[in-house]
Amino acid sequence: MAEPMNVFVTAGTSPLGRVVVRQLVARGHKVMAVTQGKAGADLAHQDGAIPVYADPTRAGELRSMMAMAKPNVVVNLTPQLPNTLLHDGKDWRGFAASLKATTAALLQASQATGVSFIVHPSDTLLYGETHSPADENAARTAPGSHAAFQAAIDAEDTITSNAIPSSVLRMGYLYGAGDHNLALYADSFRVGRPFYAGSDKKTAWLHHEDAARAIVQVAEQQPKGEVFNIADQKPVSLATFIEEYAQRLGAGKPGRLPRRLAEFLGNITDEQFTLLDITTEVSTAKAQSQLGWKAQYPTYQGGLDQALRMMRALDKVR
Numbered sequence: 001m002a003e004p005m006n007v008f009v010t011a012g013t014s015p016l017g018r019v020v021v022r023q024l025v026a027r028g029h030k031v032m033a034v035t036q037g038k039a040g041a042d043l044a045h046q047d048g049a050i051p052v053y054a055d056p057t058r059a060g061e062l063r064s065m066m067a068m069a070k071p072n073v074v075v076n077l078t079p080q081l082p083n084t085l086l087h088d089g090k091d092w093r094g095f096a097a098s099l100k101a102t103t104a105a106l107l108q109a110s111q112a113t114g115v116s117f118i119v120h121p122s123d124t125l126l127y128g129e130t131h132s133p134a135d136e137n138a139a140r141t142a143p144g145s146h147a148a149f150q151a152a153i154d155a156e157d158t159i160t161s162n163a164i165p166s167s168v169l170r171m172g173y174l175y176g177a178g179d180h181n182l183a184l185y186a187d188s189f190r191v192g193r194p195f196y197a198g199s200d201k202k203t204a205w206l207h208h209e210d211a212a213r214a215i216v217q218v219a220e221q222q223p224k225g226e227v228f229n230i231a232d233q234k235p236v237s238l239a240t241f242i243e244e245y246a247q248r249l250g251a252g253k254p255g256r257l258p259r260r261l262a263e264f265l266g267n268i269t270d271e272q273f274t275l276l277d278i279t280t281e282v283s284t285a286k287a288q289s290q291l292g293w294k295a296q297y298p299t300y301q302g303g304l305d306q307a308l309r310m311m312r313a314l315d316k317v318r
Helices: 015-026 037-046 059-069 095-113 147-160 180-190 208-221 238-248 259-265 270-275 285-291 300-313
Strands: 006-010 030-035 050-053 073-076 117-123 166-171 173-175 205-207 226-230
Touching (some): 006 015, 006 059, 015 208, 030 037, 030 059, 050 059, 059 095, 073 095, 073 208, 095 117, 095 147, 117 147, 173 208, 173 300, 180 300, 205 300, 208 226, 208 285, 226 285
Parallel strands (some): 006 030, 030 050, 073 117, 117 166, 166 226, 173 205
16 A cells, blocks of 8 residues: 555546545545535545535635645546536536636645645547557647647646646546436436437547546556556447447437437537547557556446446436
8 A cells, every 4th residue: 555645636526536535545545625515525525535615716725725735646637527428518618718727726726835746637539530549649639629628738738847746647538327427318218318429439438436546546656747548448439338328227229319400409519529520549558557557447338337236226227
């Protein structure tokens, strides 16, 4: 086991944040989880963390909380809030401006309070269209020139050019038992509601538990200045993922929504239309060799099985 650390986690009660917090606590670390309101505080307490109330766009508020917490390591999960193909995409709206503000505020607070290392999860989508599995040296791009994707590239650069040592983890699309969108899809299947799946392009996926293990390993090992791809071993399209999920629920094959109707309904953003029309596959060889990280759920099928077991135990799906 690594020496116990004080770890400050932004977005600490998000679906990924809760898994990260629980894994850090299980490893003996003291965790401060940024959250909002009593409901968020209750979740942080359930996971073994100390709830921290702060506006992530305000450096002063973060600095005050961090001065009391005295963290060795910051895990910046705010950039991961929109990282899923499963929802309606609304989180992308306004994300460019908020990501710039939260990254700047967190760095100012970290510099002022003596943080020694920052873990910055980013996204494999920044490789755009790939024609073979991309490694960490592949060029980044902003797919479709969308502001949110360029902001993600800028956030990486802001973190890595800062004086505080850091690592960047480019992650596949996240899913897991804590993702309420899986429950929403289950509800949709019951009423026969179709979904929009794009053009069947394959992309990288990642279970919350595997994402969290990578984050915890980087927080403990602190490989300075490194970038790692973190994804499972079986890229698939959203359509394949959702159809497999429906089959496991015994719901039959769901209908597919035409793009024109999806555009008319307005519940898919331009960013999502773009992401569903590119193939992004990555190599995780570096993470396996340097971190010793390997996906516990190397395929989406195994990940869905685990998620469904947990969701059924919590009565989130039937």
